[in-house]
Amino acid sequence: MSVNQQAHTGPPYGQPQPGYQGYQQPAYGGQPLPGVPQSQYGAYNGPMPGYQQPVPPQGYFPSLGFPSKGSPVSLNSDTSSLAPNFIGSLRAPPTSGAPPPASGASLPSGHLAYSQFGHGDVQNGIPTSAAPMQRPPASQPFLPGSAPTPVSQTSTFQQYGPPPAGVQQLSNHMAGMTIGSTTASAPPPAGLGYGPPTSVPPVSGSFSTTGSGLYTPYTASQGPPPTSVSQGLPLAQPPFPGQPISTQRLPTQVPGFAPPPSSTGIGPSSYPPTTGAPRPPTMPGPPLPGQTAAGPPASQPNHVSSPPPPATMAGPHPGPPMSGLHGPLPPTHPPQPGYQMQQNGSFGQVRGPQPNYGGAYPGTPNYGSQPGPPPPPKRLDPDSIPSPIQVIEDDRSNRGSEPFVTGVRGQVPPLVTTNFVVKDQGNASPRYIRCTSYNIPCTSDMAKQSQVPLAAVIKPLATLPPEETLPYLVDHGESGPVRCNRCKAYMCPFMQFIEGGRRFQCCFCSCVTEVPPHYFQHLDHTGKRVDFYDRPELSLGSYEFLATVDYCKNNKFPSPPAFIFMIDVSYNAVKSGLVRLICEELKSLIDFLPREGNMEESAIRVGFVTYNKVLHFYNVKSSLAQPQMMVVSDVADMFVPLLDGFLVNVNESRTVIASLLDQIPEMFADTRETETVFAPVIQAGLEALKAAECAGKLFIFHTSLPIAEAPGKLKNRDDKKLINTDKEKTLFQPQTSFYNNLAKDCVAQGCCVDLFLFPNQYLDVATLGVVTYQTGGSIYKYAYFQLETDQDRFLNDLRRDVQKEVGFDAVMRVRTSTGIRATDFFGAFYMSNTTDVEMAGLDCDKTITVEFKHDDKLSEDSGALLQCALLYTSCAGQRRLRIHNLSLNCCTQLADLYRNCETDTLINYLAKHAYRGVLGSPVKTVRDALINQCAQILACYRKNCASPSSAGQLILPECMKLLPVYLNCVLKSDVLQPGPEVTTDDRAYIRQLVTSMDVAETNVFFYPRLLPLTRADVDSDSLPAAIRNSEERLSKSDIYLLENGLNIFVWVGVNVQQSLIQNLFGVSSFSQISNALSTLPVLENSFSKKVRSIVDMLQVQRSRNMKLIIVKQEDKLEMLFKHFLVEDKSLSGGASYVDFLCHMHKEIRQLLS
């Protein structure tokens, strides 16, 4: 339809601003202060040069009725061919530039103001599904710009039929359009229409990886941060029972234990690269970094990385893939006896060959030197090497009882697996920021020598447990927050007031700034301001400022955001029952949109679109008796056919919306359209937000590869043969740069895209996910979606996703004190310059990992400071700044660095770095680089910090004693070493998921939690003690639960007592247990209740609903389960923990020799 070209002539819909420079430097920095290098983020005043505000549509007039592409058609949606002819009245021009309030929807009358200390009603909490988030009312109102005036354009909208007379009439219309048309009147879809759906509903259930649940801090355990240094422990020595503090040495060199023990049991495949040739110790260069460069294809600026198929469940499970795995089942339960009692059961003992766990893995060539038959009967005793479970338990018992008070600089927080309460006394809570080390080297030389990456994992809008205080909201009125004149850092506890309080010296750049008159306060005899404790920004690590108009685009306060629900109504979606399910759910879910704590109702407006090869927009204005549909079939040049009535207030349009949601499933019930478009859908949502001049979120429910003719059309390019070749990286890259450009436009508008995928085959997650990833959105994937088994999981995810706190149109800047600076960023966002992380939407689950490098020397006296400032628009349209400050120690001795590291955070960084690396380098190169970097980290410790000992001993720093086991898990993950059942989409999906994970999530994702259910105390609320992830830890007579944040497995041993089976599954024997269950039956007995409560507890802790999978020992699904027993050798060639440790030792020795 070229008819409407004219429509575009006008600025109406705010053409995509060419280079949206919105937050860019120039403008965004506020008045450029002379000599101020990086002020940017600060002022944000002035008209942004590059960013044009959407101009009120002027090009077209309502009444003119020029042909529009949108046609208020009354025909069937499927009849795309008809649509074109209609002239829509649409595009009613908003009379003013004011954001079009949906049908007179009332815009929030003014933004609420908060008193200085109003408790920020930030809504940190997770809204429980039923309870809309509420927060203590803030305080005084603040009236920024007057609320935009609603423009009503009722008249403009033409209806396709007779004017809405009555409900009935309209409904008939709708009915006619849809249903009716499909059959008779509607011309067959232009395209292929009627052919039988090509893709048919999947057969089996899938294992998709999503999981949800509220994310709460882990309840589990805790562990003490290692404080001291290590002491070497020769292998032969008696074990070190649980020495929490001192470092342990793992002597590798045991008599009988060939020096290159590593070679023994390690499967060849695991360390391809390193293998033979000893790596030159000089390889120092952080290999990883280098890769980065190669990195992400241009298209993915932000380094999109997708996580490895987690659960890997990805593959169709039941299905075929598994079968492949079928192979020889590993001896299920290796006779525990395998363990020979080594004389000293300790640390590095040598053990005899274990029965099933034999040194050499059949089938796999030996790694390393010994080509021949694996000789190695001697191996390290798994019980003698560092245990994640022990470390977690120790931290829990040592640090779980006391609150973590943040007043001391450089304090290492308890582990993420420890339950603890945080008291903010000047530094941000570890729930907001965690660092790889809390004591950083003073010089870059030291940093390079150690190879320990300096990074912070930041979760700016993290949810806090109820017992902790939400950040206070500070309102400085029109003058806005007080900032350093030079670097623009925000007032914080580390600023030094001088000259009687008249000026302050910046803790980041040392510049001295005058204290504004209104902010002046006297100092006490210690030099501290008298009002120190009355001001959050002087005494706390985290707080918020109410932003002034200077921090808004175009110097205009934002309108409240909008949510647009965009539903695929192609054959697959309809047939599976998905469309009906979504519509039913939305009817109630729209009553739980996020809202500011003190508001009666949400300020968020909603809109609805359905699509297959064409798009259908709906007018749900409150004054209508029935919704009206407008079809846009010219997807090549997307526009929104109506302004007024598209985005509406839920309460005002409730009945019309309900009617629409009732009708949609009926309208498309008989569709035969199997093709879909995708990019035009995002474009439509983007255009709608532009026209409304607001930020917002698109919720897209999509089922297939978009092959219909349209921009962003894709082809099936899946090719597993590329695995392990130099072209493997292309599987992670988008197949076209189209989506990158679209993402850029979305970010400029504050249009965040959340994607719910329901694929029955390859749909190219790597490409479809680009916009979601770069706009800060979330992807959920339900492969082979089946109503019965997957609907609860999907609905839980959807509910949580819709209700969770989101900051829109966000920009994050991390400032640092002189000597270090942020140099690299990992996460779901977009960057148009090197310092500002832009996110159309940032929710409470999203994490950004920031890497720092030295650019000068640091001093032990002053330490190092970080200040993370996030500028965002709240769900009510209020512009705010959230500030997090953290002070770290600096050291001149490497030992201090190694004593203050956090391995869980280190792994989070290393995984994200590696997952980004696969976009530009062969996977093998990425794995080698990871191993090399860690070997260097440990070798540096051994060389500089450990007491002299024989080279045969492996000595690990106490704080990093789990580095080898966790690193091995990352190396074996589906992104870096996929098993045969893992699909290309799963890998791309996981790669993206991991990139936004926080430390707790990566921890459990890479080293799943394994709980013996049969040992749970039914009378207590606690979880049974976790055990290590190895098959040899399982007993045939027990039932276990394993969770990794995406899936929950319940494994049942063949010898489990019949009564337990009866109690848990309600069947009388092992053979009767169905592995098709997606939930545990609700039975009235204590064991059933206990297990279900454990499952519920775990679900609540995670940000996604985890898929429950029942696995019977020796059943074929068990292969899938074993994939998660990460201490064992994996089917895809990953090394066992013991073997990997030996391998690492060998690498370290090579570096030291």
Ligand SMILES: [Zn+2]
């Ligand atoms: Zn400064």
